[in-house]
Amino acid sequence: MPAGGSTAGAPCCRLAASHRPTRRTARYPSDIADAQWAELDPLLPDPACLAGRGGRWEKHCRRVIVDAIFYVVDNGIKWRALPADFPPWQTVYKRFAAWEKAGASQRLLDAVRDRVRLAEGRVAVPSAAVMDSQSVRAAATVGRATRGWDGGKKVAGRKRHIVVDTLDMLVAVLVTPASTQDRVAARSLLRRTRDTAGGRMALVWADGGYTGPLIDWARKTLRLTVEIVQRPQVPYFTVLPRRWVVERSLAWITGHRRCVRDYERLPRHHEAMVRWSMIRITSRRLTQPQ
Template sequence: MTKAYPNNLTWEQWELIAELFPSPKPSGRPRTVSIYAVVNAILYVLCQGCTWRALPGDFPGWSTVYGYFRRWHKDGTWLLIHDKLYQWVRVAAGREPSPSEAAVDSQSVETATMISIDVGYDAGKNIHGRKRHLTVDLLGLVLRVLVTSASLPERQGAKLVLKRVHDTGNQVKRLHTIWMDGGYRGEEFLRLIMDMFRWIVEIVLRPLEKKGFVHLPKRWVVERTFGWLNWCRRLSKDYERLPQTSETFIYIAMIRIMVRRLA
């Protein structure tokens, strides 16, 4: 039994997702570790920003916790749980499971000193690191995320992350409009999105006379989601060796948000 850390799931929250994790293989060794404790340990790493080896001793061993994290990353378990909760949260909010509108934006974040894979320089934001391309519905819930080098242009990143959204199939069968800011302007790009996905792109321009934060209709929900992610210390920078691991931590952060809404 672990201590009651602030990031721990309650039993009611755990019951919502417990059956979505894979059962132990019949031919393998009997499972001796509590999956509930493993998931809480992973949430501890996400929320507190510590390394795997720095997990408190009342959690299962760090190598066991990391082993489950990596296994569920590779077999798609985290994405499966995320997508299930996504539909449940939308239905609980009185919406259709599939959104009709979505918004896209990117966020450049610094990488930790030891990270060297897919790292670049974003001249616009003056940041050396990686770029998170996010697609969210108008509730702020993530559809798909793509993490790349910070040097990748926004429009190219948007095309790639929208391809991931399109590939989810029935999950976005009602989607028809994508909201973006002025950084994505360009007739060729807008025509490309229409030709590839049959989606309309609406560009929301920032008023030139206003300084600081401006509440942009529809598109502001992406900024709010980035704010939610920043509450997780592991996501305040990019500490992951591979960008795919960064994407998984973002999905886990959204799992935590959605399960708290439901229970």
């Protein structure tokens, strides 16, 4: 099987015997490589019929479905504009939504992040992280109830709040209206971080927007230390300790065109787009070490 693609008759995924052979070959930069697919394929949820809950077998190869999702995330196109060599856009979107409802993107992200950490000589579950937020403009498809106005950044849309580990890999993401204050959204975000990292997470660095009651709340409720990294009062640019890690991760996310703006009707689907963008980056980092 050629690197980055699949050919007719090749075992493209672990459910290859249940669907028609794929006749698509690799042709886009967003297509997944063989080594990446070997890591992701076993982590995708089983279809309902395989788990004894009824339903039909999947008609299309899962590898082609993941290629299509990566194509949308990387190129920022509409679902309806998927190239003709992918399965029908309705099929790809329904699979994307079903996997997200089952929590597949978070499990994929956790698994590849833990494997990268182990490969770099770290403990799989991080004990320290960095937190920040980014306001993005919302498209017309975003409903008024889930959008807001960020007066500081002068952005009308939504705000994504993320936590990354010290190796700049995503741990948790939360999407809110842009009008939501960072210290308010941080409570839900830190709860997600605790659920992901378990009881090992002990320290989170953040900027001055998280000062106030949040620090005491995190220590008493989650047994988590939130340390504020203040910006030095100097008249020139300087790299801020710890905070540059999360800023770089935000830049990587914005490098995927679907995440430059928020086009999703549901906030959880924008969270999924952020996770899929980081799954793509992290799985490449796992299989192509520098």
